[in-house]
Amino acid sequence: MAEVRFKAVGKTFGQVKAVRDFFLDIADGEFIVLVGPSGCGKSTLLRLAAGLEEISSGEIYIGDRLVNDVHPSARDVAMVFQNYALYPQMTVYQNMSFCLEMRRVSQNQIKDKVRGAARLLGLEHLLERKPRQLSGGQRQRVALGRAIVRNPRVFLFDEPLSNLDAKLRIAMRAELLDLHQRLKTTTIYVTHDQLEAMTMGDRIVVLKDGVMQQADSPQHVYDHPVNMFVAGFIGAPAMNFLDCEIMGEKGEFRASTANAEFKLPRDKAAKAEAYLGRRAVLGLRPEHIDDAAGGRQVEPGSTFKGSVWVVEPVGSEKIVHVRCGEDVIVARLDPYVTCRPGDMTEFRIRSEHLHLFDQESGLTIF
Ligand code: ATP
Numbered sequence: 001m002a003e004v005r006f007k008a009v010g011k012t013f014g015q016v017k018a019v020r021d022f023f024l025d026i027a028d029g030e031f032i033v034l035v036g037p038s039g040c041g042k043s044t045l046l047r048l049a050a051g052l053e054e055i056s057s058g059e060i061y062i063g064d065r066l067v068n069d070v071h072p073s074a075r076d077v078a079m080v081f082q083n084y085a086l087y088p089q090m091t092v093y094q095n096m097s098f099c100l101e102m103r104r105v106s107q108n109q110i111k112d113k114v115r116g117a118a119r120l121l122g123l124e125h126l127l128e129r130k131p132r133q134l135s136g137g138q139r140q141r142v143a144l145g146r147a148i149v150r151n152p153r154v155f156l157f158d159e160p161l162s163n164l165d166a167k168l169r170i171a172m173r174a175e176l177l178d179l180h181q182r183l184k185t186t187t188i189y190v191t192h193d194q195l196e197a198m199t200m201g202d203r204i205v206v207l208k209d210g211v212m213q214q215a216d217s218p219q220h221v222y223d224h225p226v227n228m229f230v231a232g233f234i235g236a237p238a239m240n241f242l243d244c245e246i247m248g249e250k251g252e253f254r255a256s257t258a259n260a261e262f263k264l265p266r267d268k269a270a271k272a273e274a275y276l277g278r279r280a281v282l283g284l285r286p287e288h289i290d291d292a293a294g295g296r297q298v299e300p301g302s303t304f305k306g307s308v309w310v311v312e313p314v315g316s317e318k319i320v321h322v323r324c325g326e327d328v329i330v331a332r333l334d335p336y337v338t339c340r341p342g343d344m345t346e347f348r349i350r351s352e353h354l355h356l357f358d359q360e361s362g363l364t365i366f
Pocket of ligand 1: 013016017037038041042044045192
């Protein structure tokens with residue numbers, strides 16, 4: 001096991017700056033998820049750590065060793081790819097033992113290591129099969145097994161679950177976490193799926209255009225996103241953003257949108273006051289909106305009216321798109337709420353969860 005440190009790491013491909021000035025200290029045994037939209041530089045970072053790409057600037061350390069010029073095979077990392085990259089002509093046993101054979105490990109040790117990994121992954125009965133005789137999930141497990149037998153100091157995962165169907169992906173997600181709890185190997189995991197990032201990472205690192213936006217625990221990133229990009233990327237359906245003007249006095253501030261007025265939390269008054277009379281962007285998560293007809297008392301300044309546009313029942317909840325003037329606000333409601341397209345309805349928001357952003361910079365005000 002090992003710590004991994006990225007120090008001012010940059011990578012350019014011709015004119016493209018794939019990674020810019022990236023700093024990150026990963027603790028021994030930590031599970032870090034790099035997440036962001038396509039092209040944000042997450043695979044490049046992983047490939048730099050693996051030594052599959054040459055670094056343009058900065059330093060990468062694995063343990064105490066500067067690895068910038070260390071050959072991939074000598075970095076003591078194991079990478080698992082999206083497409084598994086198994087050898088089709090070899091059996092499961094041979095796929096898992098191949099790298100140990102290359103290192104001239106004794107046959108007895110190889111047998112022990114492969115059988116140990118196969119036991120850990122539930123592959124014991126499949127060792128003589130070829131990859132084409134396996135399901136997608138079983139192939140992914142073999143790819144994992146191949147990484148495990150090497151007993152690396154760091155696991156590098158590049159979207160390892162994205163070829164699996166939804167049900168298997170959830171099952172494998174749990175298996176990977178269970179494996180991490182048992183092996184405690186430092187792990188860097190790349191995904192574009194924010195739900196995967198939230199559920200798996202000790203910390204998640206959100207990237208945009210090669211630049212780190214935020215690195216923190218999933219809950220902290222969800223509760224306290226640093227800017228509108230992170231706020232919109234983490235959480236599904238995405239946070240609603242509404243242009244507003246900040247109004248009020250004496251510790252009571254409101255965000256006035258084109259069609260509604262929302263009271264801002266009292267404990268955020270100082271921050272709101274700094275924007276008095278100015279325009280800003282209000283952030284409202286779909287899960288912090290309820291149907292106001294629910295019988296609970298409604299405080300003034302915590303509701304909006306809108307016309308139901310689209311209703312998506314998904315069993316456990318209803319995703320409702322509401323037209324509120326020019327704005328469309330998405331709400332996650334109780335599945336048993338009755339609402340139909342065209343209904344004029346009142347919705348209640350949980351003011352304590354409101355977010356506010358600077359309109360120009362997109363940075364978080366609170
Ligand atoms: P995805 O989720 O689509 O895999 P990503 O976040 O992993 O995206 P990278 O593959 O790291 O993104 O790519 C980051 C940027 O660098 C992109 O603009 C990409 O086009 C560019 N890039 C990556 N590899 C190369 C290369 N070998 N040559 C030129 N440009 C590259």
